Amino acid sequence: MVQGAGGMQMQPAGWLKGVERLCRKHDIFLIADEVAVGFGRTGTMFACEQEKVRPDFLCLAKGLTGGYLPVAATLTTERVYRGFLGDTSEFRTFFHGHSYGGNALGCAVALENLKLFRRERILSKLPAKIRQFTRELAPIKKLPHVGEVRQKGLMAGIELVASKRPWKPYPLSKKMGILTSADLRERGILVRPLGSTMILMPPLSITPEELAFLCRETLQAIRRRTEL
The missing domain is CATH 3.40.640.10 (Type I PLP-dependent aspartate aminotransferase-like (Major domain))
Known part of the structure; x- marks a missing residue:
């Protein structure tokens, strides 16, 4: 899946x-x-x-x-x-x-x-967190250099691209995923990049406030890095 x-x-x-x-x-x-x-x-x-x-x-x-x-x-x-x-x-x-x-x-x-x-009834608490995660990711989808946001449950991949139309990925030499992850690390957030795709896998115990912070800071980091 x-x-x-x-x-x-x-x-x-x-x-x-x-x-x-x-x-x-x-x-x-x-x-x-x-x-x-x-x-x-x-x-x-x-x-x-x-x-x-x-x-x-x-x-x-x-x-x-x-x-x-x-x-x-x-x-x-x-x-x-x-x-x-x-x-x-x-x-x-x-x-x-x-x-x-x-x-x-x-x-x-x-x-x-x-x-x-x-x-802690972890599974019963997940639907609300997943719905919030989907909502928090929505503004990120609209960024001009985000080609696609792929989500399943509490895991998502944010693909950064040089251009949406026509579709043009960033060359790996630009290190967009690595540099954006480095920006997030300065804000206390650990995100793993796979090439130019940012991987978000928050812990199942994450609070609504932390989830909002994660997505808000990710949006800002992507905006800062792609608008240079």
Whole structure:
């Protein structure tokens, strides 16, 4: 649904469900990479829920611990699990493992983070924040050097362009994303650029005031940098 490292590219509604149908038709395992979009980032606990997709593998990280410690997990189905069961003589054991797999401290942090989701009712608070995020991004879309704003839940990509009509991207040598991010850093905001695309991924715990500040300062930084 979201191609994050590709510049926050959004797939159209129904695309993921269509991929699932093709996988089922041809008996191909479907792997959902929810490292970036899982744990509420797109508005639901997992992004694939929005199209009622049930992947064979679900890859998780980042939001599992709220970013405090590096922990990742891969979930799979009973069918895949049973594929590695058998007599010792069959040598079907899944021998792959990581030196730091099952780290006790990381797992403890992940469990506490999941408790916070329930106790603070994080998911139920997201719709209002997502609606505000959409409203706050609207003025940014109107800037003359913003070609496109792509948003899904609490994640957005703001693509900076030299010209909208005709469409003309900034050459990478101009470092527009890097320089705009540097301006924001001076205002206490950390934003990751992907080329000339600014990536906004505010924490799920962000307050309405902080969200307004983030978008307002982003607008001003883009305006200052592109109007030089």
